[in-house]
Amino acid sequence: MAETTRGEARRTSFPIGDDLSEMRRRTREFLAAAALGELRETNFVLAISEAANNVLDHAGTEGLVVLRCDAERVVAEIIDEAGLLTDTGAGRVQPPIGSRRGYGLWLMREMCDSVEILTERGASTVRLTMLRS
Template sequence: MSVFELRCPIDPDLGYLRELVRLHGGHNGLTGERLEDLVLAVNEALTNVFDHGGRSGLIIARGHAEGVTVEICDVGGRLTAEHLAAAHLNPAGTSGFGLWVIQHLCDEVTLAHSGQGSVLGLHMHGHLAPVIPSAPRRRRAEEPRHPAR
Protein backbone atom coordinates (compact mmCIF):
# COMPACT_ATOMS: atom_id res chain seq x y z
CA MET A 1 0.00 0.00 0.00
CA SER A 2 1.33 3.38 -0.98
CA VAL A 3 1.67 6.37 1.31
CA PHE A 4 0.85 8.69 -1.59
CA GLU A 5 -1.79 11.26 -0.68
CA LEU A 6 -3.88 13.17 -3.20
CA ARG A 7 -4.44 16.75 -2.09
CA CYS A 8 -5.92 19.30 -4.47
CA PRO A 9 -8.21 22.32 -4.42
CA ILE A 10 -11.84 21.88 -5.39
CA ASP A 11 -12.17 23.15 -8.92
CA PRO A 12 -15.20 23.59 -11.22
CA ASP A 13 -13.61 21.08 -13.64
CA LEU A 14 -15.33 18.07 -12.09
CA GLY A 15 -14.16 15.76 -14.89
CA TYR A 16 -10.55 16.47 -13.98
CA LEU A 17 -11.22 15.89 -10.26
CA ARG A 18 -13.10 12.64 -10.98
CA GLU A 19 -10.12 11.40 -13.00
CA LEU A 20 -7.69 12.25 -10.18
CA VAL A 21 -9.85 10.33 -7.70
CA ARG A 22 -10.19 7.40 -10.15
CA LEU A 23 -6.40 7.22 -10.58
CA HIS A 24 -5.76 7.48 -6.85
CA GLY A 25 -8.40 4.89 -5.95
CA GLY A 26 -7.10 2.48 -8.60
CA HIS A 27 -3.54 3.01 -7.38
CA ASN A 28 -4.74 2.01 -3.91
CA GLY A 29 -6.46 -1.20 -4.95
CA LEU A 30 -10.05 -0.27 -5.82
CA THR A 31 -11.27 -1.68 -9.12
CA GLY A 32 -14.40 -2.03 -11.18
CA GLU A 33 -17.71 -1.10 -9.59
CA ARG A 34 -16.12 -0.26 -6.22
CA LEU A 35 -13.88 2.30 -7.86
CA GLU A 36 -16.69 3.80 -9.94
CA ASP A 37 -18.92 4.01 -6.84
CA LEU A 38 -16.25 6.07 -5.10
CA VAL A 39 -15.84 8.36 -8.12
CA LEU A 40 -19.61 8.92 -8.33
CA ALA A 41 -19.87 9.62 -4.59
CA VAL A 42 -17.04 12.16 -4.80
CA ASN A 43 -18.73 13.80 -7.79
CA GLU A 44 -21.98 14.15 -5.81
CA ALA A 45 -20.11 15.63 -2.84
CA LEU A 46 -18.28 18.12 -5.06
CA THR A 47 -21.52 19.12 -6.78
CA ASN A 48 -22.99 19.84 -3.34
CA VAL A 49 -20.04 22.10 -2.54
CA PHE A 50 -20.84 24.17 -5.62
CA ASP A 51 -24.63 24.07 -5.29
CA HIS A 52 -25.06 24.43 -1.51
CA GLY A 53 -21.67 25.06 0.09
CA GLY A 54 -18.85 27.52 -0.03
CA ARG A 55 -17.93 26.80 -3.67
CA SER A 56 -14.32 26.03 -2.71
CA GLY A 57 -12.27 23.80 -0.50
CA LEU A 58 -9.93 20.86 -0.71
CA ILE A 59 -10.02 17.18 -1.67
CA ILE A 60 -7.77 14.86 0.30
CA ALA A 61 -7.58 11.17 -0.67
CA ARG A 62 -5.60 8.52 1.16
CA GLY A 63 -5.10 4.83 0.69
CA HIS A 64 -4.69 2.77 3.84
CA ALA A 65 -4.81 -0.84 5.03
CA GLU A 66 -8.62 -0.80 5.22
CA GLY A 67 -9.24 0.80 1.81
CA VAL A 68 -9.50 4.38 0.55
CA THR A 69 -10.78 7.54 2.24
CA VAL A 70 -11.61 10.75 0.41
CA GLU A 71 -12.29 13.89 2.41
CA ILE A 72 -14.19 16.77 0.86
CA CYS A 73 -13.32 19.89 2.85
CA ASP A 74 -15.89 22.62 2.16
CA VAL A 75 -15.06 26.13 3.36
CA GLY A 76 -18.78 26.96 3.58
CA GLY A 77 -19.27 24.48 6.41
CA ARG A 78 -23.05 24.36 5.91
CA LEU A 79 -23.45 20.58 5.74
CA THR A 80 -24.91 19.16 8.96
CA ALA A 81 -25.69 15.75 10.40
CA GLU A 82 -29.36 16.64 9.94
CA HIS A 83 -28.81 17.01 6.19
CA LEU A 84 -27.28 13.52 6.07
CA ALA A 85 -30.08 12.04 8.16
CA ALA A 86 -32.79 13.69 6.04
CA ALA A 87 -31.35 12.48 2.73
CA HIS A 88 -33.78 10.16 1.00
CA LEU A 89 -34.63 8.81 -2.40
CA ASN A 90 -37.57 10.80 -3.68
CA PRO A 91 -37.86 10.85 -7.48
CA ALA A 92 -40.22 13.85 -7.27
CA GLY A 93 -37.94 15.69 -4.83
CA THR A 94 -35.56 18.44 -5.79
CA SER A 95 -32.88 17.96 -3.15
CA GLY A 96 -31.29 15.39 -0.88
CA PHE A 97 -30.74 12.85 -3.63
CA GLY A 98 -26.96 13.40 -3.83
CA LEU A 99 -26.47 12.81 -0.11
CA TRP A 100 -28.62 9.68 -0.34
CA VAL A 101 -26.47 8.40 -3.23
CA ILE A 102 -23.26 9.13 -1.31
CA GLN A 103 -24.48 7.22 1.74
CA HIS A 104 -25.54 4.21 -0.32
CA LEU A 105 -22.41 3.96 -2.42
CA CYS A 106 -19.83 4.36 0.36
CA ASP A 107 -19.15 1.87 3.12
CA GLU A 108 -19.03 4.68 5.65
CA VAL A 109 -19.73 8.42 5.54
CA THR A 110 -18.51 10.75 8.27
CA LEU A 111 -18.99 14.45 8.88
CA ALA A 112 -16.84 16.74 10.99
CA HIS A 113 -16.58 20.49 11.39
CA SER A 114 -13.47 22.52 11.93
CA GLY A 115 -12.72 26.20 12.08
CA GLN A 116 -12.19 25.99 8.32
CA GLY A 117 -15.55 24.45 7.35
CA SER A 118 -17.01 20.97 7.07
CA VAL A 119 -15.21 17.74 6.21
CA LEU A 120 -17.26 15.01 4.55
CA GLY A 121 -15.39 11.70 4.74
CA LEU A 122 -16.15 9.03 2.14
CA HIS A 123 -14.75 5.64 3.09
CA MET A 124 -14.50 2.60 0.81
CA HIS A 125 -13.21 -0.62 2.27
CA GLY A 126 -10.91 -2.66 0.10
CA HIS A 127 -11.86 -6.21 -0.67
CA LEU A 128 -8.83 -8.27 0.06
CA ALA A 129 -8.70 -11.88 -0.98
CA PRO A 130 -9.22 -14.13 2.04
CA VAL A 131 -6.13 -15.74 3.44
CA ILE A 132 -6.60 -19.48 3.51
CA PRO A 133 -3.86 -21.30 5.35
CA SER A 134 -2.67 -24.28 3.46
CA ALA A 135 -0.72 -27.25 4.67
CA PRO A 136 2.37 -28.11 2.72
CA ARG A 137 1.52 -30.54 -0.01
CA ARG A 138 2.83 -34.00 0.46
CA ARG A 139 4.15 -35.70 -2.53
CA ARG A 140 3.00 -39.19 -2.93
CA ALA A 141 5.91 -41.47 -3.31
CA GLU A 142 5.90 -43.04 -6.71
CA GLU A 143 5.48 -46.73 -6.69
CA PRO A 144 8.16 -48.58 -8.53
CA ARG A 145 7.04 -49.51 -11.98
CA HIS A 146 7.34 -53.10 -12.91
CA PRO A 147 7.48 -54.04 -16.51
CA ALA A 148 4.45 -55.91 -17.65
CA ARG A 149 5.11 -59.62 -17.96
Protein backbone atom coordinates in the same frame (compact mmCIF):
# COMPACT_ATOMS: atom_id res chain seq x y z
CA MET B 1 -0.52 18.83 -4.35
CA ALA B 2 1.73 15.95 -5.28
CA GLU B 3 1.08 12.47 -4.02
CA THR B 4 3.03 11.50 -0.91
CA THR B 5 3.81 8.04 0.40
CA ARG B 6 4.60 6.85 3.93
CA GLY B 7 5.35 3.16 4.06
CA GLU B 8 2.23 1.57 2.57
CA ALA B 9 0.04 4.68 3.00
CA ARG B 10 -0.45 7.17 0.16
CA ARG B 11 -1.98 10.65 0.19
CA THR B 12 -2.82 13.40 -2.28
CA SER B 13 -4.98 16.50 -2.33
CA PHE B 14 -6.23 19.00 -4.87
CA PRO B 15 -8.68 21.89 -5.03
CA ILE B 16 -12.23 21.45 -6.26
CA GLY B 17 -12.62 23.65 -9.31
CA ASP B 18 -15.36 24.15 -11.84
CA ASP B 19 -13.98 21.26 -13.95
CA LEU B 20 -15.27 18.22 -12.07
CA SER B 21 -14.15 15.95 -14.93
CA GLU B 22 -10.54 16.85 -14.09
CA MET B 23 -11.20 16.07 -10.42
CA ARG B 24 -12.68 12.68 -11.38
CA ARG B 25 -9.67 11.93 -13.62
CA ARG B 26 -7.21 12.71 -10.83
CA THR B 27 -9.26 10.66 -8.37
CA ARG B 28 -9.30 7.64 -10.70
CA GLU B 29 -5.52 7.92 -11.17
CA PHE B 30 -5.05 7.84 -7.41
CA LEU B 31 -7.49 4.94 -6.97
CA ALA B 32 -5.90 2.74 -9.65
CA ALA B 33 -3.40 1.27 -7.18
CA ALA B 34 -6.12 0.61 -4.59
CA ALA B 35 -7.64 -2.18 -6.74
CA LEU B 36 -11.19 -1.60 -5.47
CA GLY B 37 -12.74 -3.29 -8.48
CA GLU B 38 -14.56 -1.51 -11.28
CA LEU B 39 -17.98 -1.13 -9.64
CA ARG B 40 -16.66 -0.02 -6.24
CA GLU B 41 -14.21 2.41 -7.84
CA THR B 42 -16.96 3.88 -10.03
CA ASN B 43 -19.26 4.23 -7.00
CA PHE B 44 -16.50 5.91 -5.00
CA VAL B 45 -15.64 8.36 -7.78
CA LEU B 46 -19.35 9.18 -8.22
CA ALA B 47 -19.77 9.77 -4.47
CA ILE B 48 -16.70 12.04 -4.37
CA SER B 49 -17.95 13.92 -7.41
CA GLU B 50 -21.39 14.42 -5.83
CA ALA B 51 -19.81 15.72 -2.62
CA ALA B 52 -17.57 18.09 -4.61
CA ASN B 53 -20.56 19.29 -6.63
CA ASN B 54 -22.41 19.98 -3.36
CA VAL B 55 -19.50 22.18 -2.26
CA LEU B 56 -19.71 24.18 -5.49
CA ASP B 57 -23.54 24.33 -5.39
CA HIS B 58 -24.25 25.01 -1.73
CA ALA B 59 -21.08 26.38 -0.14
CA GLY B 60 -20.15 28.75 -2.94
CA THR B 61 -16.48 27.88 -2.49
CA GLU B 62 -14.06 25.72 -4.44
CA GLY B 63 -13.14 23.46 -1.53
CA LEU B 64 -10.53 20.72 -1.32
CA VAL B 65 -10.39 16.96 -1.92
CA VAL B 66 -7.97 14.93 0.22
CA LEU B 67 -7.45 11.27 -0.71
CA ARG B 68 -5.72 8.71 1.53
CA CYS B 69 -5.11 5.04 0.92
CA ASP B 70 -3.61 2.40 3.21
CA ALA B 71 -3.68 -1.38 3.29
CA GLU B 72 -7.24 -1.48 4.68
CA ARG B 73 -9.19 1.45 3.21
CA VAL B 74 -9.39 4.41 0.88
CA VAL B 75 -10.65 7.66 2.39
CA ALA B 76 -11.79 10.81 0.62
CA GLU B 77 -12.36 14.02 2.54
CA ILE B 78 -14.25 16.73 0.71
CA ILE B 79 -13.76 19.97 2.60
CA ASP B 80 -15.50 23.32 2.27
CA GLU B 81 -14.53 26.37 4.27
CA ALA B 82 -18.09 27.76 4.37
CA GLY B 83 -19.09 25.13 6.93
CA LEU B 84 -22.76 25.08 5.94
CA LEU B 85 -23.22 21.31 6.22
CA THR B 86 -23.72 20.71 9.93
CA ASP B 87 -26.38 17.96 10.04
CA THR B 88 -24.34 14.82 10.77
CA GLY B 89 -27.37 12.66 9.98
CA ALA B 90 -28.09 14.17 6.56
CA GLY B 91 -28.82 11.59 3.89
CA ARG B 92 -29.70 8.73 6.23
CA VAL B 93 -33.25 8.60 4.87
CA GLN B 94 -34.13 8.37 1.19
CA PRO B 95 -35.78 11.56 -0.07
CA PRO B 96 -39.51 11.33 -0.89
CA ILE B 97 -40.34 9.95 -4.33
CA GLY B 98 -40.58 12.80 -6.80
CA SER B 99 -38.26 15.06 -4.81
CA ARG B 100 -35.96 17.10 -7.05
CA ARG B 101 -33.22 17.49 -4.42
CA GLY B 102 -31.76 15.68 -1.47
CA TYR B 103 -30.42 12.55 -3.14
CA GLY B 104 -26.69 13.34 -3.01
CA LEU B 105 -25.83 12.41 0.57
CA TRP B 106 -28.28 9.52 0.53
CA LEU B 107 -26.57 8.11 -2.58
CA MET B 108 -23.14 8.60 -1.00
CA ARG B 109 -24.29 6.56 1.98
CA GLU B 110 -25.61 3.85 -0.36
CA MET B 111 -22.39 3.67 -2.43
CA CYS B 112 -19.69 3.93 0.26
CA ASP B 113 -18.82 1.72 3.21
CA SER B 114 -18.89 4.73 5.54
CA VAL B 115 -19.93 8.39 5.35
CA GLU B 116 -19.20 10.91 8.08
CA ILE B 117 -20.10 14.59 8.21
CA LEU B 118 -17.73 16.61 10.35
CA THR B 119 -17.73 20.28 11.31
CA GLU B 120 -14.52 21.71 12.65
CA ARG B 121 -13.12 25.24 12.91
CA GLY B 122 -15.97 26.59 10.78
CA ALA B 123 -15.40 24.15 7.91
CA SER B 124 -17.50 21.15 6.85
CA THR B 125 -15.98 17.85 5.79
CA VAL B 126 -17.68 14.88 4.17
CA ARG B 127 -15.50 11.83 4.82
CA LEU B 128 -16.17 8.90 2.48
CA THR B 129 -14.57 5.50 3.08
CA MET B 130 -14.26 2.38 0.94
CA LEU B 131 -12.75 -0.76 2.44
CA ARG B 132 -10.12 -2.63 0.42
CA SER B 133 -11.41 -6.14 1.10
